[in-house]
Amino acid sequence: MAVKDYIRERFFPHMWCPGCGHGIVLNSLLRAVERLGMSKNEIVMVSGIGCSSRISGYVDFHTLHTIHGRALAFATGVKLGQPELNIIVPMGDGDALSIGGNHFIHAARRNIDLTAIVMNNRIYGMTGGQYSPLSGYGTMATTAPYSNIDQDFDVVDLSIAAGAAFVARTTVYHAKQMADILMKAIIHEGFSVVEVMTQCPTYFGRKNRAGDAVDMMEHMKEITTPIGSKAKEKNPDLLERGIFVQKEIPEYCQEYERIIERAQADVS
Amino acid sequence: MEQRIKFLQGNEACVEGALYAGLNFFAGYPITPSTEIAENLSARLPQQGGKFIQMEDEIASMCAIIGASLTGNKVMTATSGPGFSLKQEALGYAVMAEIPCVVVNVQRGGPSTGNPTHVSQGDVMQARWGRHGDQAIVVLTASNNQDVFGMTVEAFNIAETYRTPVVLLLDEAVGHMREKLVIPAAGDIPLVERLKTALKEGIDYHPYLPREDGRLPMSDFGGVHRYNVTGLFHDMWGFPSNNPGVVHGLLRHLVDKINNNANQMARYKEYYLDDADRILISYGSSARSALHVVENRRPRGERLGLLELQTIWPFPDHIVRDKCKDADSVIVVEMNMGQVMQMVKNAVDNPKKVFLANRIDGQLVTPTDIRNILRLIQGQGV
Ligand SMILES: Cc1ncc(C[n+]2csc(CCOP(=O)(O)OP(=O)(O)O)c2C)c(N)n1
Ligand code: SF4
Numbered sequence: 001m002a003v004k005d006y007i008r009e010r011f012f013p014h015m016w017c018p019g020c021g022h023g024i025v026l027n028s029l030l031r032a033v034e035r036l037g038m039s040k041n042e043i044v045m046v047s048g049i050g051c052s053s054r055i056s057g058y059v060d061f062h063t064l065h066t067i068h069g070r071a072l073a074f075a076t077g078v079k080l081g082q083p084e085l086n087i088i089v090p091m092g093d094g095d096a097l098s099i100g101g102n103h104f105i106h107a108a109r110r111n112i113d114l115t116a117i118v119m120n121n122r123i124y125g126m127t128g129g130q131y132s133p134l135s136g137y138g139t140m141a142t143t144a145p146y147s148n149i150d151q152d153f154d155v156v157d158l159s160i161a162a163g164a165a166f167v168a169r170t171t172v173y174h175a176k177q178m179a180d181i182l183m184k185a186i187i188h189e190g191f192s193v194v195e196v197m198t199q200c201p202t203y204f205g206r207k208n209r210a211g212d213a214v215d216m217m218e219h220m221k222e223i224t225t226p227i228g229s230k231a232k233e234k235n236p237d238l239l240e241r242g243i244f245v246q247k248e249i250p251e252y253c254q255e256y257e258r259i260i261e262r263a264q265a266d267v268s
Numbered sequence: 269m270e271q272r273i274k275f276l277q278g279n280e281a282c283v284e285g286a287l288y289a290g291l292n293f294f295a296g297y298p299i300t301p302s303t304e305i306a307e308n309l310s311a312r313l314p315q316q317g318g319k320f321i322q323m324e325d326e327i328a329s330m331c332a333i334i335g336a337s338l339t340g341n342k343v344m345t346a347t348s349g350p351g352f353s354l355k356q357e358a359l360g361y362a363v364m365a366e367i368p369c370v371v372v373n374v375q376r377g378g379p380s381t382g383n384p385t386h387v388s389q390g391d392v393m394q395a396r397w398g399r400h401g402d403q404a405i406v407v408l409t410a411s412n413n414q415d416v417f418g419m420t421v422e423a424f425n426i427a428e429t430y431r432t433p434v435v436l437l438l439d440e441a442v443g444h445m446r447e448k449l450v451i452p453a454a455g456d457i458p459l460v461e462r463l464k465t466a467l468k469e470g471i472d473y474h475p476y477l478p479r480e481d482g483r484l485p486m487s488d489f490g491g492v493h494r495y496n497v498t499g500l501f502h503d504m505w506g507f508p509s510n511n512p513g514v515v516h517g518l519l520r521h522l523v524d525k526i527n528n529n530a531n532q533m534a535r536y537k538e539y540y541l542d543d544a545d546r547i548l549i550s551y552g553s554s555a556r557s558a559l560h561v562v563e564n565r566r567p568r569g570e571r572l573g574l575l576e577l578q579t580i581w582p583f584p585d586h587i588v589r590d591k592c593k594d595a596d597s598v599i600v601v602e603m604n605m606g607q608v609m610q611m612v613k614n615a616v617d618n619p620k621k622v623f624l625a626n627r628i629d630g631q632l633v634t635p636t637d638i639r640n641i642l643r644l645i646q647g648q649g650v
Contacts, residue, residue, distance in 0.1 A: 011507055044489050046335070057496055057507060062489040064338065065498040065508075066331065067361050073328035077335025077343075078489060080319050081293055085339070085490050106324040256319060263314035 006030045006040065008060050015054055019205075019213030021198030022052050024172040025090065025119055030059070032182035043086050046075040048100060050092035050126045051200075052119035061088075069099030072107040075114050083253035086186060087113070093120040093134040097153055101133070108162035108191050112252040115185045115192045118155050121200035129203030140207040155195040156244055165190030167245040171197040171220040174241060181243060190251050197224070197239075269454040278442040279304040279346075281413040281449045282372060283312060285420025286344050288451065289459055291370075292318035293341040295332035297325050297351060300384045301440040302374035305346035326351035330358035334367045338497065340462065340488035342424055346372035348440075349382055352391060353398070359433055360399035361499045363522060365506075366476070366484060368427040368462065370420070372436045374443040375552075377630045386630030387440040389552055392607040395435045396581050402519060404526035406533060407435045407581035411442060411555040413449040418457070419535070419578055425460040426533060430525055431484050437580065439603070441553035441632055462486055465493065476518075477504040482525055527582050534587055535578035540566060544573025546642065547592055548625075549612055550601035551577040554633050558601045561635045561642075572642075580608065585615040592616050597645055601625045603633055 007030065016022050033043065043061040047053035049068035056063040062085075066074045075089045096104055096118045107114060123141060124130040131141035136152040144150075159167045166188040170178040178196060185192035199205060199216035210216050225231040227242035274284070282305055286294075294313060296306040306322065313320045319336070323329040326347050333343035347355060352373045362369055375391050377383025395407045406426050410419040416438065423434040465485040467473045469492035478484050487493040496506040501515045509515070526533075539562055541547065550558040555576040562574045575591050577584065592598045592612075598621055600609035606624045613619035625641040627633040640650040 010505075040494060041490065041492060057498075060494055062338075062494050063496045064335065064489075065496060065500070066334075067357055067499055070327060070331045070358065073323065073331035074335040076321070076323070076328070077293070077295060077332030077337075078339055079335075080321055080332070081336030081341045081343075082339035082488070082490050102324055103328055106328070256314075260314045260317055263311070264317075267315050 001034060003027070003030045003034055006033060006060055007058055011057055014058055016051060017202045019199070019201040020051065021121060021172040021200070021213070021217070022055060022119055024175055025117065025178070025196050025198060026055050026058060028175050028178040029088070029090075029117070029182055031179040032186060035179070035183055036186060038086060042084070043088065044078050045088045045090065046071050046078060047090050048092070048095040050095045050124070052090060052092035052121075052125070053095060055090050069095055070103060071095065072100060072103040072114065072116065076107060076110075076112055079112055079114060080253055080256065088115045088117065088186065090117040090119055092125065093118055093122060094124045094132040097155070097158070098133045105158070105162040108159055108164040108193065110252050111163065111165055111190045111249055113189050113191065115182075115194070117182070118193065118195045119198050120155060120195055121198045121204055123200050123204040125200045125203055129207055142203075142207070155193070159193040160245055164193045164245065165247055165249050166192035166243070168193070168243040169195040169197070169239070170241050171224055172199065173217045173220045177241065184243065184246070188246065190249060271453045271456070272451045274449045274451060276413070276446060276449055277304060278413055278416050278438060278445050279374065280308055281416040282346070282420050282436070282438065283308040284449065284451055285417040286370070286424070287312060287316070288417070288457070289421045289424035290342045290461070291344050291424070292316070293333060293336040293343045294319070294345065295321045295323050295329040295336070296345050296347065297323055297329050299326070299348045299351045301376055301443050302346045302348045302372060304443070305372060305374075326354040327358060330355040330371070333369050334358065334362050334365070337367050337369050338489045342368075342428075344370040344372065346374065348374045349376045349378045349384070349391070350380070352394065356398040360401065360403070362433040363399070363403050363405060364499045365497050366431040366522075367433065368431055369433045370423045370427055370436060371433060372438060375437060375439040383630040385440070387553060387603060387632055388630065389439055389554065389603040390607070391437060392580060392604065395437055402523065404523045405435060405581055406430070406432060406526060406579070407437050408535065409437045409551045409578055409580055411552055411576060413445070413447045415578065416442060417449055417451070421457050421459070422535065428460040428462050429483070430529065431486070432526065437552070439552045445553070464488070467493065474504040475506050476502060478521065530582035530584065531586075533579050533582065534584040536584065536587060537576040537578065538591065539574040539576070541573040541575060541591055543571055545571045545594075545596045546573070547595040547598050548572065548574045548601050548638065549577065549588065549598060549608070550574065551580060551608065554601045554603055557633050557635050557638060561638045564635065577608070583611045583615070588612055588615040589617065595621070597621045597623060599623045599625050599638070599641060599645070601633055601638055603627050
């Protein structure tokens with residue numbers, strides 16, 4: 001199937017600003033799904049609220065556009081309600097880790113088979129440029145006019161600590177790597193997190209004098225390096241890209257099948 | 269399954285009713301005085317191949333049942349006071365996206381942490397208006413185990429018929445009281461199963477286009493029809509729209525589908541209303557004390573009657589007006605500061621004849637409390 005067959009052309013043009021990185025995530029995601037050869041009927045996309053979460057409207061899967069921060073909780077119900085389905089949960093950084101932070105760590109701990117994609121633009125795009133828990137110390141935002149004194153999370157460290165079975169980081173500059181990683185994340189049985197560094201030229205870019213979309217993407221290339229590279233040894237400030245964790249641990253829905261067997265053995 | 273007789277708690281009667289109605293997915297978070305519902309279902313559901321999950325909080329529980337409903341399950345969550353407050357945003361989502369689900373609130377004293385182990389009926393208005401925005405919602409209640417069972421089944425039937433969330437507003441006394449329950453044989457109470465679209469693959473399915481009778485056939489996630497579900501105003505495909513006509517049409521539909529069917533949803537019980545000159549109106553555990561007073565005073569020649577409401581929202585105005593038209597006085601018995609009393613005042617021809625017999629101290633309103641009010645309004649003093 002061509003990538004075009006996975007989108008709802010009826011609902012284009014999309015709402016993202018020119019140069020927004022979210023469209024690149026959509027593109028890589030569809031390439032990953034296409035390469036996996038999955039049927040559209042087997043895929044449910046659950047998203048929250050934010051520019052990033054509008055991605056669910058454009059794909060021709062079963063799509064559930066929910067409320068701010070709660071996408072993973074809705075997705076948990078969809079998955080446990082029908083474990084055969086593949087669930088992809090794209091979220092903004094604010095959506096996933098500020099208002100949704102609690103659901104995020106618990107979904108990871110529970111190890112339910114969902115693919116969480118954190119579209120990290122380090123800002124609240126939809127509401128017009130307020131700082132997010134990923135903005136980081138020293139950044140500027142409409143609610144940090146004297147510069148931000150909030151420290152940020154490291155999505156990868158947080159996910160690993162919370163017990164996620166698959167943890168990866170990539171960027172929109174590395175669209176091919178992103179497609180590759182997303183493919184692996186989707187087929188991994190368990191809770192998968194993929195942090196995708198992306199750009200919001202409209203708010204983060206302007207507020208922080210980060211240049212246009214191309215400059216922001218170039219910057220992502222400059223500040224990242226593949227996991228285990230020599231460059232990292234020389235420059236420890238570089239952020240690593242790639243797959244950090246990929247482990248087999250009991251998956252929640254499969255474990256629940258065992259609970260059903262146990263409960264039924266008890267009554268009979 | 270044959271008819272069975274059990275001796276159990278109101279919360280357990282709710283569990284029995286839910287299973288009878290076909291519940292197969294429950295998500296919850298512990299909170300007194302509703303916890304027994306979750307505990308029981310964690311054992312019972314998997315025995316029948318159903319799913320139970322304890323989520324990280326009440327918000328997540330509400331969200332999870334909505335997700336599970338979309339995959340074709342009959343779903344429920346149960347909570348109390350603070351947990352009910354937390355569920356409101358997602359409950360509003362279920363209203364907007366028209367997701368069948370049942371939310372049990374075993375009321376305790378509030379606001380805030382309030383009085384966790386004591387009875388209250390303070391959430392009547394919150395159940396109606398706890399979410400932002402205009403909307404309609406169905407709220408049912410019950411005063412004894414048999415009715416808890418019956419109204420729980422009713423809650424699922426209404427949720428499926430109208431594609432709507434239904435709130436079952438119990439209270440601590442009803443939830444924890446132990447008494448007999450006769451579980452009817454399978455088939456004795458008719459069950460409403462989900463209306464699913466008959467459209468074949470490849471034919472454009474409109475998840476939000478009501479049929480002529482107002483009902484909206486569903487299609488399970490995972491099935492052959494792929495569509496969008498959102499809490500934004502949306503068109504017949506479920507795609508976001510702020511077109512004024514679409515916004516107006518959807519809001520009207522959401523409100524009308526409930527309010528225009530208020531008669532069909534009105535459940536109530538009446539005792540000695542035919543010749544009553546003084547009418548008690550009550551619901552939930554308060555209605556037990558009210559009934560006690562009525563049955564006690566009748567043999568003494570007092571023309572007292574009781575109207576027990578089981579559907580609180582949509583409020584059955586016409587029934588209240590009609591039943592009370594010949595009464596000299598109407599006394600609303602409830603454990604709050606007059607939440608249903610206000611509705612009764614709005615409904616009757618002469619609001620001045622409406623009085624309140626209430627308690628707000630975490631104690632059951634007693635027959636003596638009611639008798640004192642009756643004496644006061646007759647100018648007899650206590
Ligand atoms: C409960 C609630 N609080 C606040 C909002 C307002 N709001 C909408 S999107 C958003 C943040 C969006 O930022 P992010 O999740 O990072 O996604 P982005 O728009 O940057 O892609 C906020 C605060 C809301 N819709 N609901
Ligand atoms: S505001 Fe930022 S995140 Fe939102 S669409 Fe525009 S560029 Fe993208």
